[in-house]
Amino acid sequence: MRAGYRDPLGTWATNTLGTAHLLDALRPVSALRVVVAITTDKVYQNLEQPLPYRETDALGGHDPYSASKAAAELVIASYRDAFLAEQGVAVASARAGNVIGGGDWADDRLLPDAVRAWHHGQPLPVRRPEAIRPWQHVLEPLNAYLQLAEQLWAHPERAGGYNFGPHTHEAASVRQVIEHAQVLYGCGEVLWGDGQDGPHEAGWLALEIAKARHQLGLAPRWPWPPAWPAPWTGIAARPLAKQRAPCARPTSPPLKPPRPLPEVFPLSPMSRFTPHATPIADLILLERHSLGDARGFLERLYCQEELRPLLGERRIVQINRTLTAQAGTVRGLHFQHPPHAELKAVTCLRGAIFDVAVDLRQGSSTFLHWHAERLSGDQPRTLVIPEGFAHGFQTLTDNSGDSAAWQGRVL
Structure with a gap:
């Protein structure tokens, strides 16, 4: 250029x-x-x-x-x-x-x-x-x-x-x-x-x-x-x-192996969401597709009809929002036992967070395994965490984690 x-x-x-x-x-x-x-x-x-x-x-x-x-x-x-x-x-x-x-x-x-x-x-x-x-x-x-x-x-x-x-x-x-x-x-x-x-x-x-x-x-x-x-x-x-001449190795930790990217449930061709698998079964990363023009954009954070293959019989019972002032702050890990177990979907709207889910499902092949995603306001994606997982996050920037989390439960 x-x-x-x-x-x-x-x-x-x-x-x-x-x-x-x-x-x-x-x-x-x-x-x-x-x-x-x-x-x-x-x-x-x-x-x-x-x-x-x-x-x-x-x-x-x-x-x-x-x-x-x-x-x-x-x-x-x-x-x-x-x-x-x-x-x-x-x-x-x-x-x-x-x-x-x-x-x-x-x-x-x-x-x-x-x-x-x-x-x-x-x-x-x-x-x-x-x-x-x-x-x-x-x-x-x-x-x-x-x-x-x-x-x-x-x-x-x-x-x-x-x-x-x-x-x-x-x-x-x-x-x-x-x-x-x-x-x-x-x-x-x-x-x-x-x-x-x-x-x-x-x-x-x-x-x-x-x-x-x-x-x-x-x-x-x-x-x-x-x-x-x-x-x-x-x-x-x-x-x-x-x-090459010898030099000190970088302090950056080795990166995680890549995850597969199958379509994990069927959506219509006009859907505003694309689901991606993670290394842990049932833990889903949703890519959101916005509509924009010179004025700005419209982005759908949730749609009951389009996400029905993911939600099944669950109904959304809460939509919560958090804002954390200082970078490095940790929230969680949080876990709900039955009958209060919930599916959570976490979206970061401002700043950036390091979002973590831990598999606590007894009998799961990935029991005690964890997976993390960097969620931020400039990358339109949502981490969908099913029942049986502990969840928490650390803020990566000040005034970040302005996140909306919708939570679903079988009623």
């Missing part, structure tokens, strides 16, 4: 005019059936709001790279509608980015820059550690592009723009990615910036992938924390990594 600031005209010529020239060259190709044009996840007018961008949101861009890619989307749509569709050619644009994978040694790339710096015993300067991005292994979008082309061949009516990325709740900060890279690399000093240095960059970017999931049946396979092998940083792909 910084190359766009150094050469804005060249960026526009390559990304926008280059796309137009390519599509124009395809017009006389009589055997052509499908075109998949790849742009970026930065094509949307970024409002700096904690909302994932949908394919119907306004296009735009502050910097030359983002703006030229947004303009390329308009070029793609124009050639599709004005020329190629009437020739029987299905044209789709694929919007993805922030890819990670072995063998990537380009400049101004987070992990290649990290490995280069740490190999030479230098600290890695990170300008915006709290910036949120939809990181994904490079094989995820490559798989999506190929499957999109295959489906367009059989179903040309599915032409259009598609987002490809991780689940919304798995968008992660630059800090989280670098801390995980430190664990894999075995060392690495970082100079954390305050977000003010360098040219403008978006602070929060995530994609809504519901369209690809419902129309194409595509969903990411590798969750965050990543199940990616060591070469995802390029560490094992280059001899210099084997020759």
